[in-house]
Amino acid sequence: MIQIRGLLKSFGRRPVLQGVDLDVGTGETLVVIGGSGCGKSTLLKCVVGLIPSDGGTIIVDDRDLRSVHDEAERSEWRGKFGYLFQEGALFDSMSVWENVAFGLKYMTNMPHSRYRRIASEKLALVGLKDVEDLKPAQLSGGMKKRVALARAIAASPRYILYDEPTTGLDPIMSDVINNLVLDLQKKLGVTSIAVTHDMKSALKIATRIAMLHEGRVLAAGSPEEIRESRDPAVRQFIEGRSMGPIGAV
Amino acid sequence: MNGFLDVLGRQVLAVSAALGGLALLVRASFYWLFRSRLELRQTLIQMAKIGADSLPVTVMTSFFTGMVLALQTAISSQRLFNEPLFVGTVVSFSMVMELSPVLTALVVAGRAGAAIAAELGTMRVTEQVDALLTLGTDPVRYLVIPRFLAFMLVLPLLTVLSDFSGTAGGLVVSVMRFGIPENTYWHDIIDYMETKHFYHGVIKSAVFAFAISFICSYRGLSTTGGAEGVGRSTTGAVVASMVAVLLLDYFASSILVAMGIP
Numbered sequence: 001m002i003q004i005r006g007l008l009k010s011f012g013r014r015p016v017l018q019g020v021d022l023d024v025g026t027g028e029t030l031v032v033i034g035g036s037g038c039g040k041s042t043l044l045k046c047v048v049g050l051i052p053s054d055g056g057t058i059i060v061d062d063r064d065l066r067s068v069h070d071e072a073e074r075s076e077w078r079g080k081f082g083y084l085f086q087e088g089a090l091f092d093s094m095s096v097w098e099n100v101a102f103g104l105k106y107m108t109n110m111p112h113s114r115y116r117r118i119a120s121e122k123l124a125l126v127g128l129k130d131v132e133d134l135k136p137a138q139l140s141g142g143m144k145k146r147v148a149l150a151r152a153i154a155a156s157p158r159y160i161l162y163d164e165p166t167t168g169l170d171p172i173m174s175d176v177i178n179n180l181v182l183d184l185q186k187k188l189g190v191t192s193i194a195v196t197h198d199m200k201s202a203l204k205i206a207t208r209i210a211m212l213h214e215g216r217v218l219a220a221g222s223p224e225e226i227r228e229s230r231d232p233a234v235r236q237f238i239e240g241r242s243m244g245p246i247g248a249v
Numbered sequence: 250m251n252g253f254l255d256v257l258g259r260q261v262l263a264v265s266a267a268l269g270g271l272a273l274l275v276r277a278s279f280y281w282l283f284r285s286r287l288e289l290r291q292t293l294i295q296m297a298k299i300g301a302d303s304l305p306v307t308v309m310t311s312f313f314t315g316m317v318l319a320l321q322t323a324i325s326s327q328r329l330f331n332e333p334l335f336v337g338t339v340v341s342f343s344m345v346m347e348l349s350p351v352l353t354a355l356v357v358a359g360r361a362g363a364a365i366a367a368e369l370g371t372m373r374v375t376e377q378v379d380a381l382l383t384l385g386t387d388p389v390r391y392l393v394i395p396r397f398l399a400f401m402l403v404l405p406l407l408t409v410l411s412d413f414s415g416t417a418g419g420l421v422v423s424v425m426r427f428g429i430p431e432n433t434y435w436h437d438i439i440d441y442m443e444t445k446h447f448y449h450g451v452i453k454s455a456v457f458a459f460a461i462s463f464i465c466s467y468r469g470l471s472t473t474g475g476a477e478g479v480g481r482s483t484t485g486a487v488v489a490s491m492v493a494v495l496l497l498d499y500f501a502s503s504i505l506v507a508m509g510i511p
Contacts, residue, residue: 050379071280075385083383089376106385151384 001026002047002159002191007056009042016042018215019056029185029192031202033226033237034212035246040195041086043212044161047193048081049074060159079107082152082190086164088144090136090151096123097132100151107155122150125187126180142173149180153188160184162194166201178204199238203227211237213246271467274389278397278463281390288395295399299361303407306360307353311411314348315340315418323427333427337437340419341412342446346511349411350450351498354457357404358490362465365396366486369469370479378470388470397462404458405451412450445510452510453501460493 002024009017016039024030032040045051047058049065058065060080068077090099100122101115110118120132126146136144145165152160165181166174178201184190185205196202202209203223210220211234219226219234226234236244318340323333369392372378378388416438423429468486472478505511 045379048383050382071387075387078383079385081383083380085376085380087375089380091377091380102386103384155385 001061002193003057003059004043004047005057005059007043007046007058008054009039009046009051010054015215017046017053017056020212020215020217022210022217022220024191024193026191027185027189028207029181029194029205031206031209032193032195032212033197033199033202033209034195035237036197038212039215040197040212041163044083044163044193044195048083048161049077075106079155080158082155082157082160084145084148084152084160084162084165086167088136088148090144090148092136094135095132096128096134096136096139096147099136099147100154102151103155118154119150122154123147125153125184126150127176142169142176145169145173145177146180149177149184153184153190156188158190160190160192162192162196164196164198165194166196166198174198174201175204177201181205199240267467267471270471271463274393274467274470275463277387277389278393281387282394285387285390285394287398288391291391291395292398295395296403298364299357299396299399300403300407303357303360303403304410307356307407307411308414310352310356311344311349311415312418314352315344315415315420316422318343318348318415319419319422320426323423323429327427333423333429335437336419336423336427336429337416337434338441340423341416341438341442344415344419345412345442345446345450347450347498347502349408349415350454350457351494353408353411354404354454354461354494355491357400357407358457358461358465358494359487361400362461362490363483363487365462365465366469366472367479367483369466370472370482373470373472374475374478393463393466393470396466397459400458400462401455404461405454408450408454412447449502449505449510452505453498456497456501457494460497461490464490464493 002022004020004022007017007020008015020043022030022032032043034040042051046053047060049068060077063077065077068074091102094102097116097119100119104110104115104118105112116132120129123129123131126149128143128146128150131139131143131147136147139147162181165177169177181192181194182205185192194202194205206223208220209223209226211218211226213233219229219231221229227238229235233245236246319336322336322339326332326334326336369378372392378392381388381391420431420434423434424431465486468482468489472482474481
């Protein structure tokens with residue numbers, strides 16, 4: 001379980017997160033929606049410990065991130081999470097299978113000889129085969145996302161964080177990724193947080209949705225509750241209107 | 250006046266922040282150097298990139314520098330003594346103690362240093378550095394230490410090759426242009442040069458390797474702002490490395506001389 005209370009983060013004088021409170025139950029997929037630049041990706045990076053928060057608490061499995069001090073503890077903390085980056089963030093210099101197996105070397109005690117087989121299994125899980133020896137530059141956008149997803153789940157994390165999983169993909173490939181997220185949820189039973197501004201994707205994969213606005217959680221509830229919300233900002237966002245309380249930047 | 254102080258203050262703060270960041274990177278590198286397994290494959294790849302790829306340009310630069318040195322020395326001594334004297338001595342001492350370490354460091358900073366800053370900068374802006382962290386690997390351990398070790402091993406080796414190449418360049422000009430017997434040229438070197446002269450250059454090249462590897466890695470890892478930021482980091486890394494080499498050259502030479510390693 002992930003518990004976030006009063007999370008604060010500013011970049012210079014610009015406040016991004018101004019007291020975010022969120023709970024993510026075990027086995028749940030929480031989708032955080034909100035406009036561009038509202039702090040969704042920052043929230044994920046604070047949770048995984050990639051950027052330090054300015055205040056508030058993040059508790060995962062009853063452990064507070066503030067109690068994590070040295071490098072070994074930080075590494076152990078990050079090892080709980082699989083992270084799907086917005087653009088995939090695949091290592092250009094490595095082949096697909098080396099990308100997928102990368103974390104196994106540092107996060108598991110698995111013998112080296114099993115890396116390639118595990119990588120192929122994870123790639124099959126995301127619907128890819130015969131791509132093991134290709135380089136990331138030889139893959140399409142959708143394939144890169146799937147390889148990145150295979151890499152995120154390779155070391156069997158308890159939590160998966162998705163940063164804009166469908167951004168930059170065509171509608172069909174977006175649906176493929178949405179189905180994969182749902183499949184992984186069923187097969188692996190992991191707890192997930194996804195951030196997106198793609199409402200179709202959010203409504204499909206979420207067990208719960210929270211909307212972030214002006215650095216705080218504006219509304220949270222089941223996909224149906226969010227869809228039926230009467231809050232003007234939520235309505236503006238899900239209907240995709242430029243006029244309303246959320247200013248277009 | 251206020252505008253000038255404002256600009257000056259910002260520059261001082263920026264330089265202080267960069268030096269602080271660099272010091273933290275050095276500390277983190279030594280932390281991981283003694284606490285983690287060596288990334289041997291990465292280190293060998295970096296040695297190949299820094300060493301093999303920089304070899305032709307380093308050898309060519311020092312060969313022609315040796316030729317110019319021999320030419321100038323022979324002409325000057327002909328004017329003073331009517332014959333070219335001690336050409337081998339001047340060429341070899343200049344190359345071994347000063348020109349080889351400095352020129353090699355400048356060439357490698359411009360070539361391999363720029364490549365390091367650009368590669369790490371691109372990894373930073375495409376979130377590959379963050380990806381390393383989420384996959385249980387510290388970027389300092391995986392990216393910086395192999396580059397640091399490769400620089401520390403390869404730059405002194407390149408400097409030694411540059412010593413030989415420069416001396417060979419001087420020999421060609423001495424023999425072919427001024428008719429100095431080959432034996433005389435070599436005796437001019439062997440009679441005066443001691444091992445400690447050789448160490449002087451090699452130790453300085455290790456100091457330069459330390460500075461270039463950390464400056465370029467730091468600039469790469471602190472890149473922000475997409476493709477433009479990568480370009481800025483690359484240029485900044487090369488300029489800072491070259492300035493550092495020239496500054497450190499004086500201080501390292503002074504210290505080595507004081508320690509009796511002339």
